[in-house]
Amino acid sequence: MTLTLNGTGYEAEGPYTSTENLKELSGVYIITGKNNATDSHTVIDVGEAGNVKDRISNHDRADSWKRQGFNNLFASVIYCNEKERMLIESQLRTFFNPACGIR
Numbered sequence: 857m858t859l860t861l862n863g864t865g866y867e868a869e870g871p872y873t874s875t876e877n878l879k880e881l882s883g884v885y886i887i888t889g890k891n892n893a894t895d896s897h898t899v900i901d902v903g904e905a906g907n908v909k910d911r912i913s914n915h916d917r918a919d920s921w922k923r924q925g926f927n928n929l930f931a932s933v934i935y936c937n938e939k940e941r942m943l944i945e946s947q948l949r950t951f952f953n954p955a956c957g958i959r
Contacts, residue, residue: 859932
């Protein structure tokens with residue numbers, strides 16, 4: 857599965873409704889929400905971690921994600937090294953200006 861991040865030049869693995877399919881690897885995670893199958897994904901958070909599966913599973917902003925009012929939340933990941941993930945996270949946060957996280 858692939859989530860195309862329109863306008864960014866990036867594609868992410870996912871979207872997944874649970875962390876089961878995520879790898880314990882370095883990367884950038886994108887949290888999206890949508891209310892029904894015909895809606896497009898709305899980016900609500902972007903972050904980076906050395907282990908994206910663990911970070912998303914134990915995230916301190918998970919409650920904030922739920923408060924955004926979407927019926928369904930999803931996680932997608934761009935796997936990359938530390939240097940790349942810092943750059944990609946910055947680019948995606950600037951592009952999407954997500955509701956959750958540092959602005």
